[in-house]
Amino acid sequence: MKRKSFCRICTMMCGLEVETDGDTVLRVSGDRDNPLSEGFSCFKGRYAGELHHRDDRLLVPKMRKNGQMQEVTWDEALDDLAGKLSRIIKESGPDSVALFMGGGVYLDSAAYAMVPSMRAALGTRSQYSDMSIDVMSKGVVGEMVAGLGIMTRADLGRCRMVIYVGTNPMVSGGHTSMLNNPAQRIREFTENGEVWVLDPRRTETAMKATRHLVPRAGTDYAVLAFLVRGVLEQGADRDYLEAHAQDVDRLREVVAPYTREKAAQISGIAPDSLDEFLDAVRRNGRLSVESGTGISLSPAANLTHWMSLALMVVTGSLDMEGGSWVNPGFFLKLEQMGLPPAPEEGWRSPGPPSRPDLRTVAGEYVCAALPDEIESGNVRALINLSGHLLTCMPDAERFRSALGKLEVLMTVEILDNTVANFSTHALPAKDQLERIDVSLAVDPSFSEVGAQFSPAMVPARGEARSYWWILTELGRRMGRDFNPGVDPDTMSDADVVTRVAQGGRVPIDTSGEANYTLAQDRMFGWVLDHADKMGGFRLAPQPLIDQLADLEPPSDLMMVSRRFIKQHNSRKVPDRKEIAAIYVSVEDAEERGLADGDVASLRGRHGEITGQVKIDPTLSRGVVNVPHGWEGQYNVNQLTSLSQLDPITGMAAASNLPVELTRVRNSSGAEMLPLG
Numbered sequence: 001m002k003r004k005s006f007c008r009i010c011t012m013m014c015g016l017e018v019e020t021d022g023d024t025v026l027r028v029s030g031d032r033d034n035p036l037s038e039g040f041s042c043f044k045g046r047y048a049g050e051l052h053h054r055d056d057r058l059l060v061p062k063m064r065k066n067g068q069m070q071e072v073t074w075d076e077a078l079d080d081l082a083g084k085l086s087r088i089i090k091e092s093g094p095d096s097v098a099l100f101m102g103g104g105v106y107l108d109s110a111a112y113a114m115v116p117s118m119r120a121a122l123g124t125r126s127q128y129s130d131m132s133i134d135v136m137s138k139g140v141v142g143e144m145v146a147g148l149g150i151m152t153r154a155d156l157g158r159c160r161m162v163i164y165v166g167t168n169p170m171v172s173g174g175h176t177s178m179l180n181n182p183a184q185r186i187r188e189f190t191e192n193g194e195v196w197v198l199d200p201r202r203t204e205t206a207m208k209a210t211r212h213l214v215p216r217a218g219t220d221y222a223v224l225a226f227l228v229r230g231v232l233e234q235g236a237d238r239d240y241l242e243a244h245a246q247d248v249d250r251l252r253e254v255v256a257p258y259t260r261e262k263a264a265q266i267s268g269i270a271p272d273s274l275d276e277f278l279d280a281v282r283r284n285g286r287l288s289v290e291s292g293t294g295i296s297l298s299p300a301a302n303l304t305h306w307m308s309l310a311l312m313v314v315t316g317s318l319d320m321e322g323g324s325w326v327n328p329g330f331f332l333k334l335e336q337m338g339l340p341p342a343p344e345e346g347w348r349s350p351g352p353p354s355r356p357d358l359r360t361v362a363g364e365y366v367c368a369a370l371p372d373e374i375e376s377g378n379v380r381a382l383i384n385l386s387g388h389l390l391t392c393m394p395d396a397e398r399f400r401s402a403l404g405k406l407e408v409l410m411t412v413e414i415l416d417n418t419v420a421n422f423s424t425h426a427l428p429a430k431d432q433l434e435r436i437d438v439s440l441a442v443d444p445s446f447s448e449v450g451a452q453f454s455p456a457m458v459p460a461r462g463e464a465r466s467y468w469w470i471l472t473e474l475g476r477r478m479g480r481d482f483n484p485g486v487d488p489d490t491m492s493d494a495d496v497v498t499r500v501a502q503g504g505r506v507p508i509d510t511s512g513e514a515n516y517t518l519a520q521d522r523m524f525g526w527v528l529d530h531a532d533k534m535g536g537f538r539l540a541p542q543p544l545i546d547q548l549a550d551l552e553p554p555s556d557l558m559m560v561s562r563r564f565i566k567q568h569n570s571r572k573v574p575d576r577k578e579i580a581a582i583y584v585s586v587e588d589a590e591e592r593g594l595a596d597g598d599v600a601s602l603r604g605r606h607g608e609i610t611g612q613v614k615i616d617p618t619l620s621r622g623v624v625n626v627p628h629g630w631e632g633q634y635n636v637n638q639l640t641s642l643s644q645l646d647p648i649t650g651m652a653a654a655s656n657l658p659v660e661l662t663r664v665r666n667s668s669g670a671e672m673l674p675l676g
């Protein structure tokens, strides 16, 4: 039988076709009829069937007994957890139980929808999520400039110039702005206008772009400041600025030093290329600047994001047709929330008791505070909502050691992986093919105001249960209602998801087969209305001006983040080419006498990775990659540190870190297949 579904791995949510024979998944492929993805899918989505049948699925609840993880019944696991969590709350108060939202919970709509009520029923302020190891700068700088943590994206089909800075949508699908069917969209952009890519790597996106400029890692802010300066001199949208912006003169002063010579000197991009870039910006008028983790994980995150917003404002592009827009979400309905504009420093409160200096973002504590919170005894239990805690967190060793001190570490997983086995309780959830779903958490990153729906494709394997059931049932055993209005005894998955789906802008048909519902056209003007309430976009926030003055210059060799097409963070489609290694440019390898397979040491300020070298001709001189998401020897978070936190966001830098690379010995003997 062949049925339609949609992928719940990355936020692109491609339409899929799933062929099954009884309980067996035979084949997963892209759905040509899906209006968003138009038949596109990637290896990871097409691997969903094999993943479903993998031997290392977590199929039975497990619990630590006498130091060993052992299979137990659901009753035993949940009763034990409920008892321990209730006791900890009684002894130390509700904040001693922390929640962490990881990648696996975002795309399970019924579970994601209940996290706020679960937190409220626990009464805990100790909430952490992926956001503070990913995209903090966009939220925080958005609040400073626009009074709201906005995620901007190109007005597809009308926008004539797209600038990608530190994002590789051909591989990642985009960061907070999904680019469904990326090759086709980029082709359309280049046919109707121009795509410029700033990236120290000749990425898959750069190869399809109109122009690729290679900056020194961490220097994009200077290039963007040069463009802002040039547009303010000539080509600015005066009417737009008059109506919707403040502090234009102050911004002009801030960018004044970024002449073509200065920008060229900082970024390493030739002055002529910078002139051509500025000409293109002036020629196209409206544009969209889209950045990703190459920026958000770097020490220059806030500054680069500020300059991106500033460029969209001075060109009159932000929230304008033909420029960029902000999707307020099919479910989130951000524009209807009646939020007041944030103060210039954003909505920030002091951090948790052991780290008040690490202020909250969007009502959450930042991940960097968690080890101190655990070690000081403030947090005694952690409910891990499907994060791969041993690879995703900065300063991997420090985190591992802190997590090991928890009295309760409850993990909801689909795999019997190292995180599940590091936990005290590991609870098996249904995988994406086993569950009915709507696209919920990520809908502001969608390219349209729309939503996907899918029924379950196959029955759950083993004793895996619905994520919402696991959490709701845990609450019930603690005498707390984690999911008001949902009764696990009488309600099915379909009932719960139908209830969640009712929160959308327009009705979704959840009674039958997979479908895509478009609510309305793209929405313009609502961000401007919001900014106008505070007198227009604040183009020159003082904390950012101060940070600009303090920025450290790039070093000769920088470790930058990078993603692979067959890997989603810690999750991997087995592949012999996309291996863990130290990826080095041809020039840097030559200088150090390194050949493929040689063993080298990559030393940062805070740690070291020793491993095999792989020469990557797409890397420019001066940048090294170790892909993130690997455990053990190649865990790139051995190089990141909780002592290097952004002073504004409290986020640990995980890209653009100064490193040294030295040869240790000749060939490791490992087989090295060419990349690509």
Ligand SMILES: Nc1nc2c(c(=O)[nH]1)N[C@H]1C(S)=C(S)[C@@H](COP(=O)(O)OP(=O)(O)OC[C@H]3O[C@@H](n4cnc5c(=O)[nH]c(N)nc54)[C@H](O)[C@@H]3O)O[C@H]1N2
Pocket (backbone or CB within 6 Å): 102, 103, 104, 105, 108, 130, 133, 134, 135, 293, 297, 386, 387, 388, 389, 391, 392, 393, 394, 412, 413, 414, 415, 417, 419, 429, 430, 431, 432, 467, 561, 562, 568, 569, 570, 571, 628, 629, 636, 637, 640, 654
């Ligand atoms: N050094 C460095 N650190 C980084 C990054 C980097 O680039 N460099 N990137 C950062 C970013 S942007 C992010 S978002 C984080 C990612 O960090 P995580 O969110 O922790 O990463 P994932 O590997 O996506 O882990 C999700 C977990 O969910 C499980 N899972 C998969 N599907 C399902 C499902 O259907 N249901 C359930 N219940 N679980 C499921 C997987 O088995 C996996 O263990 O890492 C951050 N850390």
Ligand SMILES: Nc1nc2c(c(=O)[nH]1)N[C@H]1C(S)=C(S)[C@@H](COP(=O)(O)OP(=O)(O)OC[C@H]3O[C@@H](n4cnc5c(=O)[nH]c(N)nc54)[C@H](O)[C@@H]3O)O[C@H]1N2
Pocket (backbone or CB within 6 Å): 010, 134, 165, 166, 167, 168, 169, 171, 172, 173, 174, 175, 198, 199, 200, 201, 203, 215, 216, 217, 218, 219, 220, 291, 292, 293, 294, 295, 298, 560, 561, 562, 563, 564, 565, 566, 567, 568, 569, 655, 656
């Ligand atoms: N295949 C795949 N897709 C994914 C994921 C995955 O792991 N694999 N993860 C998902 C997640 S959680 C996220 S957050 C998104 C991330 O989505 P993206 O942000 O698009 O992630 P990357 O593909 O790592 O692209 C980052 C790019 O930044 C470049 N870069 C690094 N430093 C600098 C710099 O200083 N300046 C400039 N201009 N460029 C720089 C790198 O060379 C790289 O090409 O992807 C999502 N989609």
Ligand code: SF4
Pocket (backbone or CB within 6 Å): 007, 008, 009, 010, 011, 012, 013, 014, 040, 041, 042, 043, 044, 045, 046, 173
């Ligand atoms: S790009 Fe790949 S992982 Fe992302 S939704 Fe599409 S098929 Fe799934």
Ligand SMILES: [Mo]
Pocket (backbone or CB within 6 Å): 134
């Ligand atoms: Mo992410």
